[in-house]
Amino acid sequence: MADPQDFHDSAYAGLLDHDTVMDDSQWAFGTAHPDLQGEDPLAGVDTTVREGVDHTALAAYCLMLGDDALICSHRLSEWCSHAPDLEEDIALANIALDLLGQARLLLARAAAADPSVVPAMPAGSPVPPEDALAFFRQDGAFRNVRLLEADNGDFAVTIVRLLLFSTWRLALLQRLVSSRDEVMAAIAAKGVKEVTYHRDYAGRWFLTLAQGTEESRSRLLAGLDLVWRMYDELFVATRVETSVASAGVGVDPATVADEVAGLLEQVFSVSGVDRPELPQVGPVSGGMGRDGRHTETFSRLLAQMQSVARAHPSGRW
């Protein structure tokens, strides 16, 4: 009989040995024990909110930018093992990973600025605040733009959406580098480097598909017509954005509209594509994505993204 005290008898016993193994990376939500050092992505970063900056507005703004990154990341990650070839599979997964990292930092920043945004978890739950925000909020509490919600469609649709999103996000992040909130400024400075690669990737594929075969061009144009209907929403400022912009910590998205239009025009003209003039999906009950009004498909996205975490809020099964 094996001595139950001797964990060498079982390859798995060591996994459960809290006292001798101080490694929590094996656990769901990153930690097995509340006393162990957590995996806080902002561990050691000074998250004090500057004087004169409204905590609530800063947190709400971080949720907006964080949710954009999270939802775009989730959709891109759905391409894993489904992309046209291995290189694109890896590229889309890499972009998804960068955005997931940005989302994690921004959601952690939101939680640090205003802990009241974090959903309540059962006592003893190891779920860190950024995961609670990602996996335990209802659809109406998400603040992402609706452009990012629809199913991926074909590769052309994904490329069009990524081009619009990354061009817009890069313009925002470049301005946020000088945010008065130092954490936001640091997240933006890293993000600029990453999203530059994303935008170039999408722009090059846009050109390739537009100038490729008849099939690739027709699919690209169809994708553009589909995605463009959510374009104007990117530049509509909510009260939160106006407030953080005037406090010098955020950006009014309306102020990047011309720059984004100019950059897209460069891509369109080289690709021989006309900028669409299409009716836009307007507000629903007076609100859009930033107000928590989302499309029908968004609930299905959340159901898939959140179901495992919600089934195991204590991280044990």
Add this chain to the structure above:
Amino acid sequence: MTTPQWVRSERSERLETTDLLDRARSIAASVTDPEMPMLTLEDLGVLRSVSVEEDATVVVTITPTYSGCPAMATMRDDLVHRLADHGLRAVVRVSLTPAWSSDWITPQGRQKLVDHGISAPGAAPCRNGPVAISLMPTTRSLTCPRCSCADVALTSEFGPTACKAIYRCTSCLESFEHVKEI
């Protein structure tokens, strides 16, 4: 004349702290990157600082290469474990600013990359003002780390880890990875 007791104890305490710091620093500097184990965290420029608190806790500060770098948790655990193996208690902190740049990879680190068949990054782009959109494939003057041929072709700007692109040598026909400039 003998040195008063209080002077001696203060001096030895100071010596001990310096000794502890040196020890902690060299242990932390020897921890390797989980994804590119030929490099130490110091070679990669990810290890930002090592200090010792009054209670002898070692504080190691690291910075992520990319926002979503999945190796951060492993780096943190490896640092804590390695220092614990030497009887030192450590906490690991994250520094986000200044953002990591491939320019921080040390000359020794670059040599190790090439020795292991990975092409080292060139100078990171210096950005001032709006970033221009680039619709042509990125051009870099690289040589194949295996056969030193300069005739190489970009396969993808995204590789098996967040920090690498994939190239192909048109002479020896081998694929190789290139650490991207950021």
